[in-house]
Amino acid sequence: MxxxxxxxxxxxxxxxxxxxxxxxxxxxxxxxxxxxxxxxxxxxxxxxxxxxxxxxxxxxxxxxxxxxxxxxxxxxxxxxxxxxxxxxxxxxxxxxxxxxxxxxxxxxxxxxxxxxxxxxxxxxxxxxxxxxxxxxxxxxxxxxxxxxxxxxxxxxxxxxxxxxxxxxxHSVHVPRDPVLTAAGQPDRCYACHLRQRADFHKPSVHPVRFGVMQCSECHSVHGSSTASLLKKPTLNQTCFQCHADKRGPFLWEHAPVAEDCSVCHLPHGSINPSLLVKRPPLLCQQCHSPAGHPSVSYTSAGLPGGTPSAYLLAGGCTNCHSQVHGSNHPSGVKLMR
Ligand code: HEC
Ligand code: HEC
Ligand code: HEC
Ligand code: HEC
Ligand code: HEC
Ligand code: HEC
Ligand code: HEC
Ligand code: HEC
Ligand code: HEC
Ligand code: HEC
Structure with a gap:
């Protein structure tokens, strides 16, 4: 002293x-x-x-x-x-x-x-x-x-x-201010943002919990002209900082992707895989009529309880439409390759 x-x-x-x-x-x-x-x-x-x-x-x-x-x-x-x-x-x-x-x-x-x-x-x-x-x-x-x-x-x-x-x-009377470290930051935020703490403990998350990412990589906590204090002028641009492969341009675009990632993804955490808001087929059928591709397990004769429709194999539309973010394949118009 x-x-x-x-x-x-x-x-x-x-x-x-x-x-x-x-x-x-x-x-x-x-x-x-x-x-x-x-x-x-x-x-x-x-x-x-x-x-x-x-x-x-x-x-x-x-x-x-x-x-x-x-x-x-x-x-x-x-x-x-x-x-x-x-x-x-x-x-x-x-x-x-x-x-x-x-x-x-x-x-x-x-x-x-x-x-x-x-x-x-x-x-x-x-x-x-x-x-x-x-x-x-x-x-x-x-x-x-x-x-x-x-x-x-x-x-x-x-x-x-x-x-x-x-x-x-901020803590100024400590050698290292926790909010400026990846390990210490989330707890500071969770003191007030309890719902987000719950989100970041769900099965599919952005790896904030493991100290790999910080809230402040997506948010400008001191102020921003974007809604939800986002770091970039749009939500998608905030995502492209790290997921540049989803930016395109694609020969065959999937309209909602270019528009807003949050149509299909939650930013913090989800009980569904890949941070999805819903699982396919329901996710897709919010916009796509189930008419062509049925949404319940009808038999070929159209009666419930029989052989499941091939379109619903493992519940997934993405089994066939794997290029859901857009395709650059000459014949990728149906986002299948
Ligand atoms: C008299 C000017 C002055 C005042 C008042 C002041 N700061 Fe600072 N602060 C500085 C300077 C200078 C630095 C070092 C900046 C640098 O190195 O680029 C700094 C650095 C910081 C940092 C970064 C620390 C780091 O380890 O990188 C934080 C956070 C901070 N200040 C917060 C605060 C808070 C909160 C207050 C009010 C309680 C405050 N400051 C008051 C001048 C001030
Ligand atoms: C950069 C601005 C800044 C400077 C310089 C600073 N303090 Fe502080 N002080 C704070 C802040 C902010 C807090 C609230 C606790 C924290 O953030 O760590 C605080 C907390 C305190 C407290 C605790 C009050 C309580 O609630 O119990 C005391 C005592 C104190 N400071 C004394 C001092 C003394 C003595 C000095 C000079 C040696 C000093 N401070 C220099 C910003 C500052
Ligand atoms: C004669 C002793 C003494 C000196 C000198 C002194 N303090 Fe204090 N200070 C105290 C005590 C005792 C407390 C606890 C609060 C109380 O008893 O009311 C305190 C409390 C504080 C607090 C908490 C807020 C409050 O007022 O309760 C801060 C901040 C603080 N002091 C900063 C300072 C700073 C900065 C200086 C120098 C400019 C300083 N003190 C000089 C005795 C002192
Ligand atoms: C909601 C939490 C939060 C609040 C409130 C907050 N900060 Fe910060 N601050 C952060 C985080 C997180 C960082 C590191 C990442 C960044 O810069 O966005 C930071 C970084 C800083 C830095 C160092 C790096 C830089 O940007 O220069 C300073 C200085 C600073 N803050 C000052 C302040 C001052 C002054 C205030 C009050 C007007 C304040 N902060 C309010 C969370 C906060
Ligand atoms: C002292 C309490 C407190 C702390 C600590 C705090 N916040 Fe907040 N934050 C609020 C309040 C209050 C609001 C406004 C009401 C709401 O949206 O919950 C808010 C709003 C927000 C918003 C939404 C802005 C909007 O426009 O909807 C974001 C993003 C945010 N905070 C991020 C953070 C991050 C990241 C941290 C940690 C670095 C943090 N906050 C720390 C109290 C806090
Ligand atoms: C991968 C980027 C990303 C990370 C990391 C992130 N956020 Fe967010 N956050 C977002 C986006 C995007 C939104 C806007 C959601 C919307 O508008 O649909 C948002 C919204 C918010 C909101 C507003 C209310 C809500 O939930 O929509 C708060 C508060 C918030 N975030 C706090 C935090 C805190 C605290 C952390 C760290 C523990 C954090 N965020 C980490 C991207 C992120
Ligand atoms: C700061 C970098 C960063 C930003 C910004 C970012 N991400 Fe991520 N994202 C990551 C990392 C790191 C992972 C984990 C990769 C892994 O586990 O292999 C990830 C994983 C994902 C996953 C897969 C999750 C899973 O459970 O498999 C999705 C979906 C995702 N991000 C969407 C988004 C969206 C939407 C945004 C914009 C709101 C965004 N990301 C912004 C870094 C980022
Ligand atoms: C139409 C719905 C939809 C939209 C909009 C969407 N995604 Fe996805 N995303 C998915 C689906 C479905 C999966 C899971 C793919 C799988 O199961 O093969 C996924 C997976 C991911 C993954 C993890 C696997 C991978 O491909 O790396 C990331 C990262 C991702 N999306 C980022 C984004 C970003 C960034 C945006 C906005 C530019 C976005 N997504 C927009 C539906 C969407
Ligand atoms: C927010 C609404 C929305 C959601 C959710 C959505 N799509 Fe789309 N999708 C569109 C729009 C709009 C088009 C472009 C329609 C057109 O060109 O006829 C499109 C086009 C397509 C195409 C190409 C159609 C064609 O005729 O070329 C396929 C395949 C497709 N979506 C599959 C999916 C799958 C699989 C999912 C779920 C992972 C999904 N979509 C989720 C809105 C959506
Ligand atoms: C077994 C593979 C397979 C599965 C699973 C599948 N599709 Fe398709 N989908 C196709 C094929 C093949 C086409 C092209 C049909 C054509 O050209 O007539 C197609 C076409 C489409 C189109 C374009 C409209 C059209 O009729 O040409 C949309 C939209 C679409 N599918 C959405 C979905 C959705 C939503 C799901 C999940 C419920 C889904 N698909 C599941 C193979 C599949």
């Missing part, structure tokens, strides 16, 4: 940095929202930054904070990181005083001061489930640095509109 502390000992804060808090401070506050002071206000932020916080928050604390020094947020010499700015307070807001502080708090000197027994400690801005601050305020703290690139579509996205905080997916 002392080692890390030494690193920050004496790194007095640079009050001169004009910083994005100014932008934050200017926006009109919602009820219950903190008004964050100017980063140049010497009464608001602690003078010694992280060193002050680490006096009380160390490895023995209920919530060990040190691991953050093993993350990209604390890469030394990277001027873009929180530790090159107001350190812990870049994310957690001022440890001294902010505009929500009452007169009594002011007299006590804010979160970092000693409090008398039984007296509440003025709270810091916190994140995730335990936070009392509005989600929008929490997310603003992260967006001051992460608004561009993949968060371009965040505002107005499904997760933003449903008040999902950055911290409900």
């Amino acid at each position: 002392t080692k890390i502390r030494q690193v920050f000992l004496g790194t007095s804060l640079l009050f001169g940095i004009a910083f994005a808090f100014q932008v934050l401070a200017q926006e009109p506050a919602q009820p219950g929202e903190r008004v964050l002071p100017d980063p140049n206000d010497p009464t608001a932020y602690t003078e010694k930054g992280a060193d002050t916080c680490l006096k009380c928050h160390d490895e023995e604390s209920e919530f060990p904070v040190f691991n953050i020094f093993k993350t990209r947020h604390a890469v030394r010499g990277d001027a873009r990181t929180p530790f090159a700015k107001l350190q812990c307070e870049t994310c957690h807001g001022p440890g001294g005083l902010d505009a929500t502080a009452t007169q009594a708090m002011r007299e006590r000197g804010g979160h970092t001061a000693k409090v008398r027994k039984g007296e509440p400690r003025p709270p810091m801005l916190n994140f995730g489930a335990k936070s009392k601050d509005p989600v929008a305020t929490q997310n603003k703290m992260c967006l001051q640095c992460h608004e561009r690139q993949n968060r371009m579509d965040w505002q107005g996205s499904t997760h933003a509109n449903n008040e999902v905080s950055c911290a409900s997916c």
